[in-house]
């Protein structure tokens with residue numbers, strides 16, 4: 001339970017952090033709250049020779065609402081998101097998701113950037129970010145780029161972030177007035193991680209669904225947007241039959257994860273059940 005020896009750097013600026021990461025190459029890792037990185041180092045599943053602690057980069061701790069988007073810095077903790085007035089006013093789905101993560105210690109230490117880059121297939125953030133059509137911003141010593149959430153999650157513990165890139169923030173389009181959204185999750189009881197988590201973001205005109213995003217986490221090795229289920233709703237009257245047809249599609253063709261917590265078959269069942277319930281919850285407001 002003692003990590004291998006490593007150098008420890010605490011840069012004062014994003015530029016210095018990116019330069020240290022470039023210098024360290026594949027053997028360097030940045031650290032946010034250390035909530036996933038340190039256990040992995042103690043178990044020797046990660047053995048970076050250099051750890052670059054981002055804790056002095058206060059510019060990455062901001063939450064701002066501007067230009068129709070909510071911009072959340074990478075070092076913002078889950079607790080900050082849960083309690084932020086900007087988030088609760090502009091996109092309550094994010095606050096709801098943050099409040100469902102782990103326990104108070106986890107929410108006070110874990111960061112949105114660390115969680116998103118870590119790419120745990122049972123993490124909660126991907127469901128909401130996918131449903132909302134969010135983007136992440138990545139910076140390296142060579143410049144910055146944005147990646148849509150739909151292109152970011154590539155597999156278990158694998159994302160589109162390159163080893164020399166620092167995730168600086170997440171940008172979420174503020175949902176139009178009248179959008180209804182919710183997050184339903186079946187928790188793994190010890191950690192709180194999602195056995196299955198379903199985020200739904202719905203726009204309606206009367207009884208008709210004009211747009212919908214459904215983000216799914218926990219079900220497969222990669223969180224995903226359930227486009228086939230969305231297609232069952234978009235442009236249609238939100239009848240009980242339409243909701244059931246959408247829910248039936250959510251695990252279709254998905255290679256569902258099976259482990260000690262739930263079989264693939266049970267996870268698929270939970271995904272269908274919670275998709276139907278999440279849509280109904282969103283409609284009930």
Ligand SMILES: Cc1cc2nc3c(=O)[nH]c(=O)nc-3n(C[C@H](O)[C@H](O)[C@H](O)COP(=O)(O)OP(=O)(O)OC[C@H]3O[C@@H](n4cnc5c(N)ncnc54)[C@H](O)[C@@H]3O)c2cc1C
Pocket residue numbers: 029030031032033034035036037038074075100101102103106109110111112113114115117118122123124125161165166167168191192193194
């Ligand atoms: C007991 C426990 C229960 C938990 N329960 C849940 C839960 O219910 N739901 C859930 O979603 N999560 C859960 N988590 C995870 C938690 O939400 C943390 O956010 C997650 O562990 C990442 O931790 P961190 O932010 O401290 O990042 P770190 O541990 O510091 O980093 C994690 C990884 O991301 C990299 N990294 C970190 N920040 C950046 C960045 N800005 N740019 C590039 N790379 C970066 C690091 O190099 C490392 O590889 C739990 C964790 C614990 C320990």
